[in-house]
Amino acid sequence: xxxxxxxxxxxxxxxxxxxxxxxxxxxxxxxxxxxxxxxxxxxxxxxxxxxxxxxxxxxxxxxxxxxxxxxxxxxxxxxxxxxxxxxxxxxxxxxxxxxxxxxxxxxxxxxxxxxxxxxxxxxxxxxxxxxxxxxxxxxxxxxxxxxxxxxxxxxxxxxxxxxxxxxxxxxxxxxxxxxxxxxxxxxxxxxxxxxxxxxxxxxxxxxxxxxxxxxxxxxxxxxxxxxxxxxxxxxxxxxxxxxxxxxxxxxxxxxxxxxxxxxxxxxxxxxxxxxxxxxxxxxxxxxxxxxxxxxxxxxxxxxxxxxxxxxxxxxxxxxxxxxxxxxxxxxxxxxxxx
Amino acid sequence: xxxxxxxxxxxxxxxxxxxxxxxxxxxxxxxxxxxxxxxxxxxxxxxxxxxxxxxxxxxxxxxxxxxxxxxxxxxxxxxxxxxxxxxxxxxxxxxxxxxxxxxxxxxxxxxxxxxxxxxxxxxxxxxxxxxxxxxxxxxxxxxxxxxxxxxxxxxxxxxxxxxxxxxxxxxxxxxxxxxxxxxxxxxxxxxxxxxxxxxxxxxxxxxxxxxxxxxxxxxxxxxxxxxxxxxxxxxxxxxxxxxxxxxxxxxxxxxxxxxxxxxxxxxxxxxxxxxxxxxxxxxxxxxxxxxxxxxxxxxxxxxxxxxxxxxxxxxxxxxxxxxxxxxxxxxxxxxxxxxxxxxxxxxxxxxxxxxxxxxxxxxxxxxxxxxxxxxxxxxxxxxxxxxxxxxxxxxxxxxxxxxxxxxxxxxxxxxxxxxxxxxxxxxxxxxxxxxxxxxxxxxxxxxxxxxxxxxxxxxxxxxxxxxxxxxxxxxxxxxxxxxxxxxxxxxxxxxxxxxxxxxxxxxxxxxxxxxxxxxxxx
Numbered sequence: 001x002x003x004x005x006x007x008x009x010x011x012x013x014x015x016x017x018x019x020x021x022x023x024x025x026x027x028x029x030x031x032x033x034x035x036x037x038x039x040x041x042x043x044x045x046x047x048x049x050x051x052x053x054x055x056x057x058x059x060x061x062x063x064x065x066x067x068x069x070x071x072x073x074x075x076x077x078x079x080x081x082x083x084x085x086x087x088x089x090x091x092x093x094x095x096x097x098x099x100x101x102x103x104x105x106x107x108x109x110x111x112x113x114x115x116x117x118x119x120x121x122x123x124x125x126x127x128x129x130x131x132x133x134x135x136x137x138x139x140x141x142x143x144x145x146x147x148x149x150x151x152x153x154x155x156x157x158x159x160x161x162x163x164x165x166x167x168x169x170x171x172x173x174x175x176x177x178x179x180x181x182x183x184x185x186x187x188x189x190x191x192x193x194x195x196x197x198x199x200x201x202x203x204x205x206x207x208x209x210x211x212x213x214x215x216x217x218x219x220x221x222x223x224x225x226x227x228x229x230x231x232x233x234x235x236x237x238x239x240x241x242x243x244x245x246x247x248x249x250x251x252x253x254x255x256x257x258x259x260x261x262x263x264x265x266x267x268x269x270x271x272x273x274x275x276x277x278x279x280x281x282x283x284x285x286x287x288x289x290x291x292x293x294x295x296x297x298x299x300x301x302x303x304x305x306x307x308x309x310x311x312x313x314x315x316x317x318x319x320x321x322x323x324x325x326x327x328x329x330x331x332x333x334x335x336x337x338x
Numbered sequence: 339x340x341x342x343x344x345x346x347x348x349x350x351x352x353x354x355x356x357x358x359x360x361x362x363x364x365x366x367x368x369x370x371x372x373x374x375x376x377x378x379x380x381x382x383x384x385x386x387x388x389x390x391x392x393x394x395x396x397x398x399x400x401x402x403x404x405x406x407x408x409x410x411x412x413x414x415x416x417x418x419x420x421x422x423x424x425x426x427x428x429x430x431x432x433x434x435x436x437x438x439x440x441x442x443x444x445x446x447x448x449x450x451x452x453x454x455x456x457x458x459x460x461x462x463x464x465x466x467x468x469x470x471x472x473x474x475x476x477x478x479x480x481x482x483x484x485x486x487x488x489x490x491x492x493x494x495x496x497x498x499x500x501x502x503x504x505x506x507x508x509x510x511x512x513x514x515x516x517x518x519x520x521x522x523x524x525x526x527x528x529x530x531x532x533x534x535x536x537x538x539x540x541x542x543x544x545x546x547x548x549x550x551x552x553x554x555x556x557x558x559x560x561x562x563x564x565x566x567x568x569x570x571x572x573x574x575x576x577x578x579x580x581x582x583x584x585x586x587x588x589x590x591x592x593x594x595x596x597x598x599x600x601x602x603x604x605x606x607x608x609x610x611x612x613x614x615x616x617x618x619x620x621x622x623x624x625x626x627x628x629x630x631x632x633x634x635x636x637x638x639x640x641x642x643x644x645x646x647x648x649x650x651x652x653x654x655x656x657x658x659x660x661x662x663x664x665x666x667x668x669x670x671x672x673x674x675x676x677x678x679x680x681x682x683x684x685x686x687x688x689x690x691x692x693x694x695x696x697x698x699x700x701x702x703x704x705x706x707x708x709x710x711x712x713x714x715x716x717x718x719x720x721x722x723x724x725x726x727x728x729x730x731x732x733x734x735x736x737x738x739x740x741x742x743x744x745x746x747x748x749x750x751x752x753x754x755x756x757x758x759x760x761x762x763x764x765x766x767x768x769x770x771x772x773x774x775x776x777x778x779x780x781x782x783x784x785x786x787x788x789x790x791x792x793x794x795x796x797x798x799x800x801x802x803x804x805x806x807x808x809x810x811x812x813x814x815x816x817x818x819x820x821x822x823x824x825x826x827x828x829x830x831x832x833x834x835x836x837x838x839x840x841x842x843x844x845x846x847x848x849x850x851x852x853x854x855x856x857x858x859x860x
Contacts, residue, residue: 033742045778083390157581165573283573285545298738
């Protein structure tokens with residue numbers, strides 16, 4: 001197992017390198033003039049030329065790429081042509097907000113999707129399982145952007161239950177930064193006002209993401225449950241007189257967690273992409289919003305930075321899920337000997 | 339072994355956990371909602387883009403200037419009603435005969451937010467800083483050679499060459515505390531301020547909100563009703579801005595989309611304040627590319643568009659006709675120029691005369707992709723030109739791509755729609771970049787007319803205002819004749835506010851920016 005682990009980690013930098021090369025080439029193929037954007041509309045031609053020189057855009061593409069890689073390794077991810085602010089600190093500042101949102105959303109769609117999936121999978125009523133499947137698929141069918149706006153109209157405008165935008169109330173001081181998660185930090189520092197406000201603000205964007213994805217979780221779980229219920233050890237359990245609860249939660253669930261694990265890896269990729277739109281709708285100051293602004297203005301250094309972060313995150317998560325298989329099912333060993 | 343069909347035990351543990359968390363959240367919600375202070379005399383404004391830098395020497399667009407005008411001030415200002423230059427931090431001025439030296443008398447008793455008094459040294463330090471950084475709107479003072487401190491409250495600006503309209507530039511240069519310039523590194527100015535303006539920055543949460551409070555020692559004083567604070571909240575999504583405005587959570591929403599305005603007009607709690615503003619939109623022809631090199635073809639295309647429909651449909655009525663290249667509000671505007679009207683008969687005649695009686699060619703029309711109203715104009719033109727046998731391909735591109743294409747004569751589109759920025763009411767600042775042969779400005783489209791060049795050169799140094807305006811009039815007439823562009827419309831300035839917000843007046847050249855000092859909430 002250690003050998004396979006080592007192998008996976010060794011491949012990681014190559015995959016990331018490949019991502020950066022592809023993104024670099026694509027963003028440079030698009031006809032755009034970042035020097036012009038950085039210099040400003042009314043800059044004279046000399047100012048633009050000076051900016052182009054400063055940004056190293058006159059060098060051949062390969063030289064630019066190698067220069068970029070060198071800078072990357074030294075921790076210099078360049079600066080935005082639009083805002084002139086350095087990329088890495090901005091991404092690092094934006095990351096905790098997105099991670100917190102994705103974490104809450106993940107916990108949410110697991111907490112909702114697993115019981116519903118078990119319900120669907122173990123229910124003897126076809127009507128119940130059909131109804132549940134239908135409503136859970138509804139959430140998936142709507143574009144997440146539209147869902148966000150609808151939730152705002154419902155929970156903010158009509159019911160006045162939840163705030164529409166932001167990560168914390170405007171009159172509320174954010175908690176002292178320890179982990180970067182407002183919820184955790186307010187809990188740790190005992191800042192109850194910040195805690196309440198943070199939970200209020202994360203509710204809608206998280207609900208949006210949850211509604212959009214719990215169906216996938218439920219589906220995977222339902223499938224796993226149905227398969228488990230038909231298996232030998234479950235029949236043995238029933239024969240031994242174990243309670244339904246005990247069978248489902250203590251025995252079948254362990255095996256259901258395997259498809260859940262698979263699904264988590266996939267969901268994470270979707271969540272990263274979905275975060276871009278959700279953060280725009282709810283003015284959530286995370287990396288998704290940073291990505292959206294950079295893409296819209298073809299600001300290629302921030303785009304490269306964001307792509308780097310997204311790809312590393314995605315690769316790592318899938319690495320983790322692969323490793324979790326070892327824990328959940330010893331039958332699946334790293335080398336694949338069943 | 340039986341359990342209920344609904345699997346009650348399955349949900350109990352989950353239900354209990356969730357219940358506790360919800361209860362805690364609800365309790366805290368109550369605390370927060372009930373305990374929040376009401377800033378009754380402050381103003382909250384929803385804006386759709388964050389301010390990337392608060393540096394007054396660099397900021398060059400609305401997201402920067404909306405904050406800068408709260409905390410910083412300029413030497414002179416433009417009167418929104420008369421378009422004339424009025425005193426501000428400078429109270430009087432005199433100019434030498436050939437307009438190459440401007441002597442300003444400064445206002446006494448003005449303090450910067452850090453306590454430094456405003457004086458001639460401050461003017462010198464501020465102008466020199468902006469000039470040396472060389473970004474933002476510094477191009478406006480590029481002819482400034484020297485700032486002489488004549489006395490503590492008198493300063494002389496010596497220019498490289500005569501600049502008849504240099505006073506306009508002084509309405510855009512912010513005065514910065516010399517102490518801050520001396521003692522603070524450049525990065526400090528990105529998130530802090532050292533101005534003389536009515537409001538000072540008290541909280542800067544990057545990309546989320548910016549909070550300002552009254553500066554007690556502000557030189558105009560605080561008699562009468564005023565805002566005690568101004569808060570900017572970054573809300574990217576216009577639909578969300580609308581929700582916040584309607585619920586009263588924000589007092590002003592700056593970026594409501596045109597489609598939402600009719601509904602908001604009907605809402606008594608909201609005022610849609612509309613005023614005509616110098617925000618001209620042009621469609622430029624690539625005059626080097628046949629058949630657009632023939633003025634008759636250009637004129638025919640210009641006569642094809644239904645300009646009234648363009649305003650009604652693309653701008654939802656929030657616009658006014660353009661009369662030539664210079665905005666009607668600018669001094670030196672040629673009153674004899676009439677708005678262009680659709681005339682398909684004349685268009686057909688001109689096309690026939692030019693050798694294209696059935697049309698028979700195809701053109702590309704480029705617009706800025708997220709300005710959908712420009713696309714609407716493109717479609718209107720496409721429809722009209724189809725009737726003349728001309729195919730128009732309508733394409734949207736992001737700004738970075740547009741400018742790259744516009745810079746390259748090979749890739750330059752046949753028609754491109756854009757807006758011109760109007761930092762100062764100087765007709766020259768509109769005419770020179772767009773029409774002078776060899777101008778390298780992004781808005782220049784290969785147009786060349788030696789008569790226009792001659793008149794531009796004369797106007798640039800003509801110190802007599804009346805004569806200079808006469809030259810402007812001639813240039814405008816020539817441009818209208820040559821038709822290197824279509825003059826589509828001028829977009830109104832529209833501000834959506836809660837109806838209890840009083841005192842708002844559009845600020846002419848600070849477009850889409852509020853006059854914070856004069857506003858108050860009833």
